[in-house]
Amino acid sequence: MIISRAPLRISFVGGGTDLADFYHRYPGSVISTAIDKFVYVVINRTPLIHKVSARYSVSETVDFADELKHTRIKAALIDMGIQKNIEIASFAHLPAKTGLGSSSSFSVALMKGLNAYVGKKIDKGEAAEAASRLEIELVGEPIGRQDQYAAAFGGFNVIKFNPDDTVTVEPVLLDYKKRLGLESHTLVFFTGITRHASSILTEQKANINKKFETLKQMADSVPEFRSRLVQGDFRGLGTMLHEGWLKKKSLASNISSGVIDGLYDAGMNAGAWGGKIAGAGGGGCVMFLAPEDKKTAVREAVKRVAAANNLTDFQEIPVRFVQSGAEILFNGDTK
Amino acid sequence: MKEFIDEFSKRSIEAIQSMPHKEVAKALNILQAVYERNGRVYVFGNGGSWAIAGHWVTDFNKTIFSHHLEEHSRRFRVSRIPSSAEELTAWANDVGYDMIFARPLENVLEDTDVVIAISSSGNSPNIIKAVEVAKRHKVPVIGLSGFDGGKLNELADVKILVPTPKGDYEIVESTHDTIMHLMTRYFKEYFNHLVEHP
Numbered sequence: 211m212i213i214s215r216a217p218l219r220i221s222f223v224g225g226g227t228d229l230a231d232f233y234h235r236y237p238g239s240v241i242s243t244a245i246d247k248f249v250y251v252v253i254n255r256t257p258l259i260h261k262v263s264a265r266y267s268v269s270e271t272v273d274f275a276d277e278l279k280h281t282r283i284k285a286a287l288i289d290m291g292i293q294k295n296i297e298i299a300s301f302a303h304l305p306a307k308t309g310l311g312s313s314s315s316f317s318v319a320l321m322k323g324l325n326a327y328v329g330k331k332i333d334k335g336e337a338a339e340a341a342s343r344l345e346i347e348l349v350g351e352p353i354g355r356q357d358q359y360a361a362a363f364g365g366f367n368v369i370k371f372n373p374d375d376t377v378t379v380e381p382v383l384l385d386y387k388k389r390l391g392l393e394s395h396t397l398v399f400f401t402g403i404t405r406h407a408s409s410i411l412t413e414q415k416a417n418i419n420k421k422f423e424t425l426k427q428m429a430d431s432v433p434e435f436r437s438r439l440v441q442g443d444f445r446g447l448g449t450m451l452h453e454g455w456l457k458k459k460s461l462a463s464n465i466s467s468g469v470i471d472g473l474y475d476a477g478m479n480a481g482a483w484g485g486k487i488a489g490a491g492g493g494g495c496v497m498f499l500a501p502e503d504k505k506t507a508v509r510e511a512v513k514r515v516a517a518a519n520n521l522t523d524f525q526e527i528p529v530r531f532v533q534s535g536a537e538i539l540f541n542g543d544t545k
Numbered sequence: 546m547k548e549f550i551d552e553f554s555k556r557s558i559e560a561i562q563s564m565p566h567k568e569v570a571k572a573l574n575i576l577q578a579v580y581e582r583n584g585r586v587y588v589f590g591n592g593g594s595w596a597i598a599g600h601w602v603t604d605f606n607k608t609i610f611s612h613h614l615e616e617h618s619r620r621f622r623v624s625r626i627p628s629s630a631e632e633l634t635a636w637a638n639d640v641g642y643d644m645i646f647a648r649p650l651e652n653v654l655e656d657t658d659v660v661i662a663i664s665s666s667g668n669s670p671n672i673i674k675a676v677e678v679a680k681r682h683k684v685p686v687i688g689l690s691g692f693d694g695g696k697l698n699e700l701a702d703v704k705i706l707v708p709t710p711k712g713d714y715e716i717v718e719s720t721h722d723t724i725m726h727l728m729t730r731y732f733k734e735y736f737n738h739l740v741e742h743p
Contacts, residue, residue, distance in 0.1 A: 331683040332683065383570035386734075539657060
């Protein structure tokens with residue numbers, strides 16, 4: 211048996227510039243961090259059971275990999291030439307579609323684990339590439355590449371998407387005081403509204419020409435965010451998040467909604483410096499940076515709006531930032 | 546006598562000031578990650594570097610946590626390899642001196658681990674052989690070297706080179722000790738902070 215894992219992530223600014231239609235014309239750039247919520251993938255070799263099992267929110271058992279419904283597991287197994295005698299299960303700290311990149315974290319953990327299964331050790335860059343290829347080329351998701359890299363590398367990174375399709379990952383070397391300082395100003399709430407990133411990204415992709423200048427500004431704001439982060443200017447970071455969110459909202463009609471705006475405005479009116487919707491938008495998590503003495507007020511204000519809108523799955527998600535990336539936690543596989 | 550002492554002090558200070566900040570920061574991040582996943586750290590070197598490796602084990606396993614030992618149920622798991630003089634002489638006598646680190650490392654190394662290799666020249670064959678084992682496992686290697694860095698500085702993922710004239714062992718080793726202590730102090734303050742500011 212093999213157990214692999216990869217963290218979820220929070221992206222701060224630059225999201226959307228990781229789409230190929232943009233970065234083929236202008237270098238994309240995103241700054242993000244891994245958080246202490248993980249997706250775990252367990253892979254078991256079953257020499258005496260001539261089936262393929264995939265266990266996630268449902269449980270599938272079929273004779274051959276190409277009969278699976280789970281698109282990513284199916285595509286990965288076919289690509290790697292694994293047809294049967296295998297069980298794959300996934301576990302996670304959070305539900306899917308929270309905007310924290312969990313589907314790519316799953317893909318990274320899956321590719322890290324499957325490579326170990328065939329006796330191949332892959333590094334962080336290779337795991338990110340394998341997951342990107344799986345999702346974008348093999349499954350045909352209309353997504354970008356920031357999440358695979360954020361999950362594979364872990365920690366705070368500036369991830370650059372070059373026009374020649376290469377990706378450069380520059381770690382932001384923060385000491386623990388800055389890291390814990392940022393944590394103590396961060397509030398993350400799961401709205402309880404879920405959506406597929408791909409539905410939003412399809413419209414966003416179609417708008418790339420029209421929104422090219424906005425996306426360029428978003429990519430160009432990454433170095434400033436990085437330097438404010440290194441200086442520990444949390445208020446400035448909050449302001450930048452707010453400006454970034456306003457830009458992002460303009461990229462596609464369904465990134466925000468009346469309810470999301472209501473939650474966001476409540477937090478801002480209660481004293482947050484700034485915030486954003488994590489991930490592609492349309493639901494998922496809303497996050498804020500706020501002064502420590504305003505955190506309770508922000509929490510209460512956002513909760514009230516959630517209750518008024520009957521968001522029954524709404525909850526605060528406490529986050530810590532982690533250095534961990536894609537990892538094989540256990541490899542007891544014997545052929 | 547004063548001249549000799551002044552000269553040594555001056556060279557020591559210059560070596561400490563030449564410490565590669567970015568690489569030291571990267572090493573701290575890698576050690577943070579190995580702590581998070583509860584992996585192990587294996588450290589080794591020859592002679593004076595072997596002594597630094599032993600000191601590293603002591604400070605990371607105990608000193609870092611000693612202000613709040615009971616509060617930290619998870620602590621660093623650092624070991625120097627090989628684990629005893631008996632094992633060292635067995636590998637050296639039966640397999641070869643160049644394999645005294647590589648072979649014991651092969652026994653214990655897992656994907657979650659990190660390797661710290663210390664070599665002033667960066668060219669000790671037994672150090673390089675062990676680093677190659679870690680590279681094959683895709684396990685991160687933090688390399689502490691001196692002089693021109695040698696092969697260790699080329700191979701290591703984190704390249705902590707203290708550049709000095711060739712043969713400047715005293716300066717390189719004491720700077721490596723300082724770097725080890727910098728990391729000890731960083732994590733000691735970090736873990737103290739976690740307990741004192743929950």
